[in-house]
Amino acid sequence: MTSEVERAAKLIAGSSEIVVIGHERPDGDAVGSMLALTMALQEIGKRVWPVLAGGLPRKWQFLPGANQVRPELPAGEKLIVTVDTADIRRLGPLDVERVDLNFDHHPSNTQFGKINLVEPGAASTTAVLYRLFPELELPLEVDIASNLLLGLITDTLGFRTSSVSSNSLRIAAELIELGADISDLYRKGLLGRSYEAVRYWAQGLSRMELRDEVVWAVLRVSDRELAGYSSSDGADLIDVLTTIEGPRVAILLVEQPEGQVKISWRALPGVDVSRLASTFDGGGHELAAGAMMEGEVQEVVERVLTATFAAIVEADS
Numbered sequence: 001m002t003s004e005v006e007r008a009a010k011l012i013a014g015s016s017e018i019v020v021i022g023h024e025r026p027d028g029d030a031v032g033s034m035l036a037l038t039m040a041l042q043e044i045g046k047r048v049w050p051v052l053a054g055g056l057p058r059k060w061q062f063l064p065g066a067n068q069v070r071p072e073l074p075a076g077e078k079l080i081v082t083v084d085t086a087d088i089r090r091l092g093p094l095d096v097e098r099v100d101l102n103f104d105h106h107p108s109n110t111q112f113g114k115i116n117l118v119e120p121g122a123a124s125t126t127a128v129l130y131r132l133f134p135e136l137e138l139p140l141e142v143d144i145a146s147n148l149l150l151g152l153i154t155d156t157l158g159f160r161t162s163s164v165s166s167n168s169l170r171i172a173a174e175l176i177e178l179g180a181d182i183s184d185l186y187r188k189g190l191l192g193r194s195y196e197a198v199r200y201w202a203q204g205l206s207r208m209e210l211r212d213e214v215v216w217a218v219l220r221v222s223d224r225e226l227a228g229y230s231s232s233d234g235a236d237l238i239d240v241l242t243t244i245e246g247p248r249v250a251i252l253l254v255e256q257p258e259g260q261v262k263i264s265w266r267a268l269p270g271v272d273v274s275r276l277a278s279t280f281d282g283g284g285h286e287l288a289a290g291a292m293m294e295g296e297v298q299e300v301v302e303r304v305l306t307a308t309f310a311a312i313v314e315a316d317s
């Protein structure tokens, strides 16, 4: 990877205008990576545009640098950088023809960049960036550190996923030493949620089901309307399903406005849900993966459950 890092450093040095893009329906790691990289590049004198299809969700607007995020690509030739994005299609409806630099930690990353800095073992993309910043001659200060720590806190669900290592905590400690406020980031980025989001959970939880070591819940467009919840995501309900003792796989299915269903899988070690997701054209990590499927909700539920039960049987054989 070292020569890739050198090539990346040269590419950055030779570019004065840079676009940094995160994936659509961004999580904390996508936003934190995008803002940290944006601010670090600005510190060394680059003109930088952070871009997210659909703009920055309100949840992340407390972050330093958040007011710079725009929903569309700027005109003209720029260096194009993506963060935390496993597949170029996850950039959403942005018209991205070419990616120069691809920073990520998803094992399923399709290596779509001219240069790919992908570390599948890392707990977050912000952890990858933290390690690469000195080699890329990018600076660290409190606002950059805060965004990096946010990505690490959110992707590890507060340092409790199997991806957490002593190194994750060492990085967190160093970011705290730079001034990042861990308790504030933890509360606003991980624990804090709206009343509407919890009402939305209640809709999904009231119809939750458990069968043969798989627990699942469905969230429909009508649930969002009833709860007054405005985003088309799952409001992290999957993280509640994974706290249930017994099931080896948890699944959340979220109906989308235009005949699609977004699926999230979480597994205990032993079942590889990233392989399962890839059979539906999705991807992710071994124990946390997702896909987008076409079809009516109930029909998608049946297909997903059948495949998931089969994956568990296969894992045990």
Ligand SMILES: [Mn+2]
Binding pocket: 029, 030, 084, 105, 124, 125, 155
């Ligand atoms: Mn991530």
